[in-house]
Amino acid sequence: MSEMISLYDYTGYPDRNERGQKVNAYAQLRKQPYKKRTLDFNGIEVFLYTKEFLDEYFKLEKIFEPKEHSKPDDLPF
Numbered sequence: 225m226s227e228m229i230s231l232y233d234y235t236g237y238p239d240r241n242e243r244g245q246k247v248n249a250y251a252q253l254r255k256q257p258y259k260k261r262t263l264d265f266n267g268i269e270v271f272l273y274t275k276e277f278l279d280e281y282f283k284l285e286k287i288f289e290p291k292e293h294s295k296p297d298d299l300p301f
Contacts, residue, residue: 228259228272247273247281 231244248271251258259272 226274226276229275229278230261230270230272231278232270234275234278244271246285247271247278250281250284251277 231239231247248258250256251271251273254277256273256277260269261272262269
């Protein structure tokens with residue numbers, strides 16, 4: 225198994241828009257192994273996933289994320 229990293233380690237910034245909950249829900253759906261780590265500076269527990277799993281999640285997020293400039297009227301059908 226490859227190294228386990230947090231969402232912060234992967235993205236470089238804190239969780240935004242409850243993304244961590246979405247990642248965790250997808251991990252459960254995929255039966256993805258995870259670990260937990262307690263942060264020394266604030267005592268918050270974070271989930272750790274493999275980099276490969278996070279790569280997969282963010283590829284899917286990009287596919288399903290609504291485009292800012294698109295509207296329902298822009299659909300080709």
